[in-house]
Amino acid sequence: MLTLLTSMYMMVRTFSSQAEPIRVLVTGAAGQIAYSLLYSIAKGDVFGKDQPIILVLLDIPPMLPVVDGVVMELQDCALPLLREVIPTADEAVGFKDLDAAILVGSMPRREGMERKDLLKANVAIFKAQGGALEKYAKKTVKVLVVGNPANTNCLIAAKSAPSIPKENFSCLTRLDHNRASSQVAMRCGVSSDSVKNVIIWGNHSSTQYPDVHHAKVNVSGAEMGAYDAVKDDAWLHGDFISTVQLRGAAVIKARKLSSAMSAAKAICDHMRDIWFGTKEGEFISMGVYAAGNSYGIAEDLIYSFPIQIKNKTWKIVDGLSINDFSRAKMDATAAELVEERDTALDFLSQ
Secondary structure, three states, X not given: XXXXXXXXXXXXXXXXXXXXXXXXXEEOOOOHHHHHHHHHHHOOOOOOOOOOEEEEEEOOHHHHHHHHHHHHHHHHOOOOOEEEEEEEOOHHHHOOOOOEEEEOOOOOOOOOOOHHHHHHXXXXXXXXXXXXXXXXXXXXXXXXXXXXOHHHHHHHHHHOOOOOOHXXXXXXXXXXXXXXXXXXXXXXXXXXXXXXXXXXXXXXXXXXXXXXXXXXXXXXXXXEEHHHHHOOHHHHHOHHHHHHHOHHHHHHHHHOXXXXXXXXXXXXXXXXXXXXXXXXXXXXXXXXXXXXXXXXXXXXXXXXXXXXXXXXXXXXXXXXXXXXXXXXHHHHHXXXXXXXXXXXXXXXXX
């Protein structure tokens, strides 16, 4: 009997290890975020320990020699799940038959550049990438936009791929979510996994609103609201919010480089939750298409909400009570997104 069970187990393992590879695109593949990200994807931390991967690495032609070095390193890791690595600057190759697209590359803001100039440059990039998704990718592709301004870049990409459901597009606010959870955990002297259900509302910018009114903290085995656990309302309404909002700038000031390790970790968290779902009774933060939300946010935006995911389908957590303090901050970040959207759509129509 034991031999039969062992044989069946080996058959199941063999079958699962022979799953069809999925094609995963990472743009900006020569950059530091991609460098921190690719190993985790290739070794199975994101899409599963039995899921073979074909990694497609897209960057602009001048960066392809750097990408070739990244390819060599991935090969030298000898990762069993990594079946192929494809470096390319050709969108027809990069976006072909994708199961997942992680759009990291974008035009960074340069000295002397106004925000509208940054938006104009990125509208062109994400219009083209949305068009490439439309033309070459699977209609089931899951698209995560990381490159900033992430929310509006995501909206432009989604509008430029009309046959792919808008629900397949999301932008990264998980880094902000993780930052907020960590700040609360450190304040309470607990591990980060003892904090759940923080919310990032709105834009991945300094107007975002990190909200812990619905968060729970496990302190010595007892779960309580974050306000009761922290016992410092002034901090939660003040320094906590500004620390999360300005954390990216603080990292740049200290490192002279933008967040890479923490951004890569957040990308992995975000995509793993899309693939495998959120834990029962918990929600995370994602920038998603706002249509049908119950919080009075303009519908034609990519806005960060509390999200639950099941069967690779997300839904906004409805019915959370919103006090006047939260309402004002949620509306302020929405107003910024409306302005960004309108500016971007003007460029898109030109």
